[in-house]
Amino acid sequence: xxxxxxxxxxxxxxxxxxxxxxxxxxxxxxxxxxxxxxxxxxxxxxxxxxxxxxxxxxxxxxxxxxxxxxxxxxxxxxxxxxxxxxxxxxxxxxxxxxxxxxxxxxxxxxxxxxxxxxxxxxxxxxxxxxxxxxxxxxxxxxxxxxxxxxxxxxxxxxxxxxxxxxxxxxxxxxxxxxxxxxxxxxxxxxxxxxxxxxxxxxxxxxxxxxxxxxxxxxxxxxxxxxxxxxxxxxxxxxxxxxxxxxxxxxxxxxx
Numbered sequence: 596x597x598x599x600x601x602x603x604x605x606x607x608x609x610x611x612x613x614x615x616x617x618x619x620x621x622x623x624x625x626x627x628x629x630x631x632x633x634x635x636x637x638x639x640x641x642x643x644x645x646x647x648x649x650x651x652x653x654x655x656x657x658x659x660x661x662x663x664x665x666x667x668x669x670x671x672x673x674x675x676x677x678x679x680x681x682x683x684x685x686x687x688x689x690x691x692x693x694x695x696x697x698x699x700x701x702x703x704x705x706x707x708x709x710x711x712x713x714x715x716x717x718x719x720x721x722x723x724x725x726x727x728x729x730x731x732x733x734x735x736x737x738x739x740x741x742x743x744x745x746x747x748x749x750x751x752x753x754x755x756x757x758x759x760x761x762x763x764x765x766x767x768x769x770x771x772x773x774x775x776x777x778x779x780x781x782x783x784x785x786x787x788x789x790x791x792x793x794x795x796x797x798x799x800x801x802x803x804x805x806x807x808x809x810x811x812x813x814x815x816x817x818x819x820x821x822x823x824x825x826x827x828x829x830x831x832x833x834x835x836x837x838x839x840x841x842x843x844x845x846x847x848x849x850x
Contacts, residue, residue, distance in 0.1 A: 596625045597724065598652060600645055601661035602633040613661060613717055620721030621728070627652075634838050636663055639763040639774060642692035647818040649693075654679035657724050663687050664716055672704040672719045673740055674732055681727060683720045691742055702737035757789075757846035762838050763820070769829035771836050775821040775847055787848040788813055790823065791834050803827075821847075 597617065603609040610631050617626060629648050633641045641662045649658050658680060664670055666687040675682040675690060677698040684690050691697050705719045726735055758779075764772040780786060780799075787797045799821075800812040808827040816822045823830050823845075830836065836843050 596627060596652065596656050597621065598627045598629050598649070598656060598658045599631070599661060600629040600633070600641060600648075600658065601631045602635045602637075602641065602663060603631045603661065605631055609713075612714070613659075616714060616717040617659070617721045617724070620718070620725045624724075624728075629658075633662055636666075637763075637839055638663070638688055638692055639761065640838065641689050643763045643772065643774075643818070643820070645689065645693040646695075649680055649682075650678065652680070655681065657681040657683060657727065659720055659724075660684035660689055661713070661717075662689050664713060668709070670707045670711070670716065671740075672707070672716060672723070673701055673742065674704050674723055674737065675701040675742065676732055681724075681732070683723060685716075686740075686742055688743065691744055697742050697744055700732070701740045701742055702732060702735070703740040704737060757848050760821075760845045760847055762836055762840065762843050762845070765831045765836070765838050768824075769831040770816075771823040771830050771834075772816065773821045773823060773845060777815045777819040777821075780849060785848075785850045788821075788823070788845065789848070790836070790843065790845045792844060794834060796823075 599613060601610065614626050630644050633644065660682060664685040666685060671686050673684055673686055675698040677694055682690055704723050707715055758775065760773045760775050762771055763774045786799060787795060789795050796811060796813050800806065800814045803812065803824060803826045806812045806826050809825065811825050811830065813821055813823050825833060
């Protein structure tokens, strides 16, 4: 099957156009949406959603990453194979950020001219997916390619020893996902999170209902990332936290 991830939004026909073009090349393969509500140019959010999702699909699924595909002066269409899955993307850092590594198997499918549109990008992707239905990628005659190790800064250590974190996703319930992973906290280490200057949490809950309705908590979600939440409330709105904002001021202290 095919998945789609983009920053197109749903206010116009871009997603429908993408599906229509792909279906011209592959008639019977289901197309599943991961998300089209990625904040434009927010690589961390796109990578978080891709990393959380792709491995739940069957092997040989082709993930078409339509995020920021014209970020470079010469837009590329790259086919990559990793962990039994195929990815078609531009060389913009999304895939390497999501996987946490550079795939060993990547191939250059096309370099588009500056006059080409996303329609041309999609026709190239659709043609490659159709060929993958009959041949393995190494037999397609494509030029081997090495993706750039372009990754956004995830966390940084401040002068006071704290870890400065970013908001990488806000879900429908306004739970705030932070770029702090479960493996960064060893068993027995003390934990304290400070945000918006005055708010603090010094323990990690297992579930939302570990605190009373209306109370704040933090927990590691099923994807292994730290979430700031309010039980039956909206953490993002209450605390003024915004995706991509430079003023979230989230710090984590561990010892």
